[in-house]
Amino acid sequence: MSEVGMEKFDAIIVGAGPAGSAAGTLLARAGMNVLLVERGQTPGSKNVSGGLIYTKTINEIFPEFWSSAPVERAITNHQIVMLGEASSVAMDFRSEAAAQPPYNAFSVLRASFDPWMAKQAEDAGASLITGVTVDALKMENGRVIGIQAGPDELLADVVVIAEGTAGLLLKQAGLRSESLPHDVSLGIKEVIALPENVIQERFQCTPETGMAYTLVGHTCGIEGGGFLYTNKSSLSVGVVAKIDSIYQSKMHPHEILDAFKAHPLMTRLLEGGEVVEYSAQTVHRGGVHLASRLYGDGYVVTGSAARLVLNNVVTLRGMDFAIISAVEAAKAVLAARENGSYNAADLAGYETLLKQTSIYKDWQTFKDTYPLLENKRLFDLYPDLACNVMERLFTPTTQPSPKVFSALRAEMAALQAQRQEKVSLLTLMKDMFQIARGMVL
Structure with a gap:
């Protein structure tokens, strides 16, 4: 030196x-x-990051970088999942084009x-x-x-x-x-080892391709969401939660991650894995x-x-x-x-x-998505509500099958009684408009 x-x-x-x-x-x-x-x-x-790197800019600096760089898997399948108490609702996107050069994103360690x-x-x-x-x-x-x-x-x-x-x-x-x-979150992450063949079978991947999950809900009511990325022979799984919300919950970060991993969907995806790394790092929301x-x-x-x-x-x-x-x-x-x-x-x-x-x-x-990160209902009530509505729609009973709006009203009433938290249809409509404004319109 x-x-x-x-x-x-x-x-x-x-x-x-x-x-x-x-x-x-x-x-x-x-x-x-x-x-x-x-x-x-x-x-x-x-x-501590194990995440996704999108290829466009790095490929301009290092053409065909994937031929020599230690990338894990080309991400061809994205799922956005809402987690209820014991169920989940998912939106699934698959792209065959993302499996071919110049690809779209890779998981990396x-x-x-x-x-x-x-x-x-x-x-x-x-x-x-x-x-x-x-x-x-x-x-x-x-x-x-x-x-x-x-x-x-x-x-x-x-x-x-x-x-x-x-x-x-x-x-x-x-x-x-x-x-x-309120402008800072904490990323809490584990790397969980799994054999390559298990990952490929469980996530329906080829040896070169993989999946990325964005998960909302089942974070103990804390404002934040989860992620899961498939690597070659491991999974990167974690929660990104607002620091002030963690502080108010009085929970330790590892308790939040453990509760998230205990959801039935996560239990199935992580089954048989061994934790080989645990880490936490602050993240600005940008x-x-x-x-x-x-x-x-x-x-x-x-x-x-x-x-x-x-x-x-x-x-x-x-x-x-x-x-x-x-x-x-x-x-x-x-x-x-x-x-x-x-x-x-x-x-x-x-x-x-x-x-x-x-x-x-x-x-x-x-820019209009940032208020969403302050809305606790997005990370707690609404994932449960979405899952419960789907459960009601797909579970036959001796009663006539409900229409979607009827199922929604019934589940809102049930959740309000269970949580002693009143959420009106007007509040729901306002929140849905805010979500649409921030992410759709």
Whole structure:
């Protein structure tokens, strides 16, 4: 480390996740002297994510990346599932096109995927150091001029901050405000080992394809939802729940996940599996109103450090947004190099470029979904109601079969009596309109 500390770099990148490694690759390809700094012993070792990466942007940087990257399964089947007390209602989408290049999305495990991305940056000419904690951004007259790592000061013309969701360096330097509890969720995840042949039989997959589930309900009344992704020989399963809702419930995170896994559907899907990893990490819910400052004198911020996340109830996107931001950050840094200055005014093009991408367009499209995340009925009452209505419709009795509206009214009355919680048809209609406005209209 001491030898590295003697050199000034064109760019230092803090964090070797998807954003950091993508930015490092692009800047190094353009001839910049780049240092990529990762606090884990290997890239990905500090990250708890096992999720989906959408292919469009990463394939533009690394054409046909799937031929060499450690991807798990091409996702060809998406299910959106509402979980009742002991039943479920699902919407199922299957795409044969997603099983062919250029694919649509892959399940990945960050512990293996991140080292591959960092290796691409190294192959492009970037230097990678691991096991190094960056203690602070080095400032001079309000400008970021490098990083402080233990006794070493590393200097650079520009610093790309890709430190992840916590944003500790930004907060410490006074470049980002504290997040409000209702804007932050906690992702609670397990990796559960299962033999490949069991996964393929249980989820009706080929050796190369897989499934992704988005699940709503059965989270102990806590505002949040669940996910399940098939990997080669494991499942990534978890819950993303609002931190303030968890606090109010007085439940431990692992209790919430255990209750979610105890649902009959989850029990069947996870049967015979062995938990090989448990982890938890904060996740910002994203949105234009939460975007942090993206640039300043001597620095740009990328990925989840910049709160570039989309949670529209149906999907939670982070990795592809991180890579999109890295592409635009690299463009802005290279333009600033042409100007011979990395002042805020020279790096302001980053925000302009980012606003032209799908990140801001998706935020705008789904801006009305954010109030849904505050509506507890969406995660508790309505999944039960939907399942109970379907149960009533598909269960013959000695009485005449009900129409849908009659079944709905009967189940609303039953749930109100059971929970001592009054929900009128007017409230239901208002909530359905809010859902339609946020996700359909």
